[in-house]
Amino acid sequence: MNRMLELRARWTLVTGASSGLGQELARSIARDQGGHVLLVARRRDKLEALAEELRSRHGVQAACIVADLSRPEDVERVYTEATQGRDVHAVILNAGVTYWGEALKLDWSAFQAMLDTNVTSMVRLSTLFARHFVERRTEGGLLLVSSVAAFIPVPYQAAYSGTKAFITSYGQALAQEVRAQGVSVTVFAPGGIATELLEKSGMSNRFKAGDLGMMSAEECAAHALRAFVHRKELSVPGLINQTLALAARLLPRGFLAQRTAAMYRP
Template identity: 90%
Template sequence: MNRMMELRARWTLVTGASSGLGQEMARSIARDQGGNVLVVARRRDRLESLCEELRSRYGVQAACIVADLSRPEDVERVFTEATREREVHGVILNAGVTYWGEALKLDWSAFQAMLDTNVTSMVRLSTLFARHFVEHGTRGGLMLISSVAGFIPVPYQAAYSGTKAFITSYGQALAQEMRHKGVSVTVFAPGGISTELLEKAGLSDRFKAGDLGVMSAQECAAHALRAFIHRKELSVPGLLNQTLTLAARLLPRGFMAQRTAAMYRPER
């Protein structure tokens, strides 16, 4: 499938859009592509402020759906509301949560919420929208935001890296199944991004924008949108991140995990 996606005057849904990478991708769609944006996240005030910004500054249509994607009923509602009054052409599944610390100290309810947000909601929404695209003859696209952590076992982010490994494998497999149906699936796997997520994980003091492999949200969003529009099946932005994913294929996984543990160990 070589034909580029056209987002101008079409609706693209972006989850996790109240901050960070999701917010910057929504801005990029409106500013650089002239596309309409449907943003999804938990914080209504931030979503409404973003929609007003996109409408007034870039002259596009923008709407929001307030939802917690760790809740199955909210996931179903997002699809229903998104497709009720508009034709969605693109879907960017970016919402995610992380945890930095010893795996044994991760609260079970927090792990379940991570699994529901990072994995279950992505599988459910990608299935619903892909089926919708096929049934309506929409030659649209899906993008699943994964991570370099999906290629490397990451001690002290064990659960997070496990969820991203699933998304990388699932997304690449789904891309092959959808190729002959006219729907593209892109897995985007960035490294560190200087966002609110990094701050919440407690890693912002260690990894900052400008450090090797760490991008600003705006720079990362530009890479992501380029991959999405060109319908790439897998995109890893940045030379260092690309080198890490290559090393993950060539070097023993135990060695990679050991070196990563030394970098992420909390008492370092």
């Protein structure tokens, strides 16, 4: 396997690309790596505007797939459309939803949508694309966006932190299975990011950019892409987030859950 993942003049698929971290990752791939970008999200207008921006500013190719990754049929279609007439070399699975509030008040349909988006679609797409890379003997790469919440039980984000714990464990295990076949899997676990997702969840009223562990989407994207091209298997950006991840290994989980509850309580 090459030590570095080469994205220049190659196609990278990015889910959740219409805003926030996904949008900044797409921009960074085009601007800093000279890579072609295949944008996936639900909002066509946002995707098409971003695709035009990347083409005109950076001279790369950019295409869109409009899809809702909480729908299994859309997940299958993303893979089919992405691989028709394109040699996809890298995949960034960033799409995700959250919920901030009491677990007992989370609507069941909303939980199912979170599970389908954060877990099921990510497992399905990573399986399809990893198999695609192995069969074609291309030394491709996968980036799974998790969270520091994967390491700590997070009261008032109980379902969300559970989905991210699954993805972190799954991604690190998958990395070991496919590395001998030339495919890299990177799990990226940021802390809070000042994005539209934070606004929609209501957490922006509590946490602001510059607060403990919070990063801008642009700064976070730079960390993620650096880890991805270097084929790191786990990356936690920022000293504060790295300290939290270390604390999760050293301190009792019950204690961490209590302290987190005091900070996150609505």
